[in-house]
Amino acid sequence: MRSKGHDAVAKAWGPGRSFVHGLGAGFLILALAGFAVAARAETVITSHGISTFGDLQLPADFKHLSYVNPDAPKGGELSQWAQGTFDTMNPYSAKGLAAVGSNIMLESILVGTADEIGASYCLLCTTMEYPEDRSWVIFNLRPEVTFSDGTPLTSEDVVFSYETFVAKGLTDFRTVFAEQVGGAEALGPNRVKFTFKPNVPWRDLPAEVGGLPVFSKAHYLANKLDMEETTLIPYLGSGPYVLDKMDVGRSVVYKRNPDYWGEGLPINIGQNNFDSLRWEYFADGNAAFEGFKAGVYRFRTENSSKSWAESYDFPAVADGTVIKAELPSGAKASGQGFVFNLRRTNWQVPKVRQAVAMMFNFEWSNQTLFYGLYDRINSVWENTDMAAVGVVTPEEVAILQPLVDEGLIPAALLTDPAVMAPTSGERQLDRKNLRAASALLDEAGWPVGDDGKRRNDKGQLLTLEVLNANPQFDRVITPFVENLIALGVDAKLTNIDPAQFELRTRDPAYDFDMITDAAASAYFSGSELKQYYGSATADVSVFNKAGLKSKAVDKLIEVVMAAKTKAELTVATKALDRALRAEGFWIPQWYKSTNWVAYYNMYEHPETLAPYSVGQTTTWWYNAEKAEALKAAGVLQ
Structure with a gap:
């Protein structure tokens, strides 16, 4: 299920049997008419993640993702552009225009990777438990997880976040959720259980509830936030970035949290490398392109074939100050x-x-x-x-x-x-x-x-x-x-x-x-x-x-x-x-089956790129020596 402002790439997970072998029309008619209640499996699986079909690509003791540079340096700023304006830091309401990255502060219990379809791994949890039929799931939360203000993240926050999404989330989201999820229960400070309703398919549900953002209950209540309303107060999360500053409707900057709890996790090694992430807003693409040429921002994903074919002939591209690159992509077309x-x-x-x-x-x-x-x-x-x-x-x-x-x-x-x-x-x-x-x-x-x-x-x-x-x-x-x-x-x-x-x-x-x-x-x-x-x-x-x-x-x-x-x-x-x-x-x-990007020659990326994401905000990094050279040449202010 999808909530506005959450990860734009929806994911699904689950195991199964073959459609192709021995499947008759009778079964299919039954499937179309309604789902039979599956018998509760006795075997409980304990794992570091879950996959839709087959085994997980990464073992429990993996060291880092395959598409990162584990030795990537930390530092610098990645700056990009966005079109239009914004008037809220709440990405989960139908009201207002949410700032780019307004959900960047939040994490979910499970997280996907950019090189594996249908897989999700523990982030806020150490392990997850679920029966073979996937009719429920228990997440064992990491006791060291803290929100960015230093307060602990507990199962109470997970339950509160879930219940708030069900009560206040986008109408279409909560309508679908209500059909499938029976409820969430805190079994202890670091143990939370989700139970799923009968007569619905359970294949994807453990990963879907595990993919819900988790925010601080105490902060939400203390600031009298309302998920259905606009606000310039960002939700308090546990993520590697926090809001630094904003000029409403014009720019927004997030800074890396130096006390981020999950810095050393294998799934985070080589990621979240920039000290800050900045987005500058422009009224239209033409103005944004001129801003890029002037160095107002330094990384650009190009979506205009006309610009790609005709506009990158300015001196900075010719002398190597700006890199124009066509990067491979295995991603599904946008539709x-x-x-x-x-x-x-x-x-x-x-x-x-x-x-x-x-x-x-x-x-x-x-x-x-x-x-x-x-x-x-x-x-x-x-x-x-x-x-x-x-x-x-x-x-x-x-x-x-x-x-x-x-x-x-x-x-x-x-x-x-x-x-x-x-x-x-x-x-x-x-x-x-x-x-x-x-x-x-x-x-x-x-x-x-x-x-x-x-x-x-x-x-x-x-x-x-x-x-x-x-x-x-x-x-x-x-x-x-x-x-x-x-x-x-x-x-x-x-x-x-x-x-x-x-x-x-x-x-x-x-x-x-x-x-x-x-x-x-x-x-x-x-x-x-x-x-x-x-x-x-x-x-x-x-x-x-x-x-x-x-x-x-x-x-x-x-x-x-x-x-x-x-x-x-x-x-x-x-x-x-x-x-x-x-x-x-x-x-x-x-x-197009490739990604068009242009960036100032101070950003670098891993030799092996993820097939399903450019990953500029997560796996790229800032080369301080190259940046100083550009500053010395008068290119950057």
């Missing part, structure tokens, strides 16, 4: 795309959405605007082996057939290849797609009039507003809007600031037709899918921007959650991927 607001009647008609999607010309955009640097996204699980490919396999048919029989999905999903994003020709306006889209809108009851505009039988115009908070996207959205106008849609681009964007795209407003967002998922997905795509939370979720409500998707999410082996999960995820793509709630955009 970025244009997302329809399905809460609005116009966009509830599949043919209308399909027609609109045909007007975005990725091929022309990639060659004309992106220098051919991007690949197209088609799948919610793009760049993983979870993505549906081609026609269905017999194992996928076994999952999807009951939904076809119930009339919840079209029979074509059993015979046609997985839905792919529309393709276009070399010209901005593809005439073939224009004709096809016109026919779809005619069939959907939106004929074109003498003025070139499309109206329904009530005389209402077919209007579409693309809401945008990033001016750099104008060059992408404007041709799309022009193509829509050629189709007869009364389309327009509306630019607003990030604060307005947040207000218009959240509950209860949802005041938009289309935005750029992400069709999100974890690599190994679980209950977080209910927040992203579930019907129960669609009208309150900060993640399900489309407002997707599909009985078929709901049932397939349950099958994904019930998967007990990687083979089962892969098949179930591919089936869900097919159904999500067939819903047509988004127009997939693009991704």
